[in-house]
Amino acid sequence: MAYFSKHYHNPGTAPGTLVGKADGGRPVNIRVLDYTGEEVEEVSLANAADCRAYLARDSNTWVQVNGQADPDTLRNLGDLFDLHDLALEDVLNTGQRPKIELYDDQLFIIAAMPLYDGENLEIVQISLFVGRNYLICLCPLDEDPFEPVRKRMRMPNNRRFTTRDVDYLLYALLDLIIDSAFPVLEQFGYQLEEMETDLLERPNQQTLSRIHGLKRELLLLRRVLWPQRELLTTLMRTEDELINAGTQVYFRDCHDHSVQIIELLESFREMATSMLDIYLSSISQRTNETMRLLTIIATIFIPLTFVVGIYGMNFEHPDSPWAMPELGWYYGYPMVWFVMMGITACLLWFFRRRGWI
Structure with a gap:
């Protein structure tokens, strides 16, 4: 749909002048x-x-x-x-x-x-x-x-x-x-x-x-x-x-x-x-919902990243009292997974209780 569809004479044309369109229009x-x-x-x-x-x-x-x-x-x-x-x-x-x-x-x-x-x-x-x-x-x-x-x-x-x-x-x-x-x-x-x-x-x-x-x-x-x-x-x-x-x-x-x-x-x-x-x-509501979901996901992975970051340092020395004893534990690896899953469950329970998810 055109914004301007009026047919008009050139400015300065004498009043009452009849000039047809260039295309000739529809037959009469x-x-x-x-x-x-x-x-x-x-x-x-x-x-x-x-x-x-x-x-x-x-x-x-x-x-x-x-x-x-x-x-x-x-x-x-x-x-x-x-x-x-x-x-x-x-x-x-x-x-x-x-x-x-x-x-x-x-x-x-x-x-x-x-x-x-x-x-x-x-x-x-x-x-x-x-x-x-x-x-x-x-x-x-x-x-x-x-x-x-x-x-x-x-x-x-x-x-x-x-x-x-x-x-x-x-x-x-x-x-x-x-x-x-x-x-x-x-x-x-x-x-x-x-x-x-x-x-x-x-x-x-x-x-x-x-x-x-x-x-x-x-x-x-x-x-x-x-x-x-x-x-x-x-x-x-x-x-x-x-x-x-x-x-x-x-x-x-x-x-x-x-x-x-x-x-x-x-x-x-x-x-x-x-x-x-x-x-x-x-659209604003959908954007807020998306941002909230992404924020929840990021919040869950922050403590998990912290845990795996600590145990990824691998500081181990047999004679040092400041070494990481967990690196030598027999059930150390599954214990870390258990802790991380526990942290995730606690965070999800907290978010649901607050009505965020």
């Missing part, structure tokens, strides 16, 4: 879902200019752009729907902070959708333009993550979408984006449980690396999910004519989900931090 796929109170029409378009036919209709239009949008596609959408140049620049320069911008007759929203495959965490920037009777959603992914919303809209007699304005469609998309954090946090929760077991049973360097990696990913999630909650707070309290009072109730529910996600995220971050402390304490 444009789909339009046009709906009224009676019917839902869904088509795929070859280019952005084909959306013009739907603007004259008395219906609501959802334009979904999947893949990395190139500057030409963004310019065509901007000319057709009168999108602001600064907003188009934010769409092209991915890695933006979640936010909401209010223009004359238009809302521009950037949301962050977290995706996790078990190894890598990806934050996908979703850009939304909301007008009186249209919604434009730009997603850099090849596959459309909003297929569950489309499936609900295709259902017959689904009055929630067909009889409401575009702001309810905005809620449905934001609700899916916000709730996508729940399965990500669920996988993080499983990892925390596994790491907790490893810490108690077999902490090692790999466990430490996993803890650091998880802390970094949780920090990245926090960086994008906190401003996303502020975005929903603004939608709840905005008095713009594009947001109906009846839809704000649904935005409050979406905001409640965001608060739950933040609380889970903060709990997981605290658990990861405490696990790091537990790991360091566990």
